[in-house]
Amino acid sequence: GTLVGQFTIGGMTCAACVNSVEGILRNLPGVKRAVVALATSLGEVEYDPTVISRDDIVNAIEDAGFEASLVQ
Template structure:
């Protein structure tokens, strides 16, 4: 069963950043969907917790050069 988590993402300054973060997220194994908003610096990710966890999602965003933290 998929879970949904919200992430605060730092360092996105233009719409292309949003597209690249979304692309990174959507290619991760276990990620079913991702929506990232520039105005709020928030991302929502739907994922399969048997494949990937929130810490690994944060790490993938940081590996791409952005800052990330999950909310709660």
């Protein structure tokens, strides 16, 4: 099955940042869908929790130089 996680993503200031973060997320094993919005600083990620965790997703965003946290 899949879960959907919502993340706040800080540090995105232009549309290319959004494309970059979406590309990073979509390339992660276990991520099936990722949509990032600049105006709200929100990302929504559909993922397989047997392959990748929410913490893994947060860490991947932060490794790319952005701030990320899980929306509860």
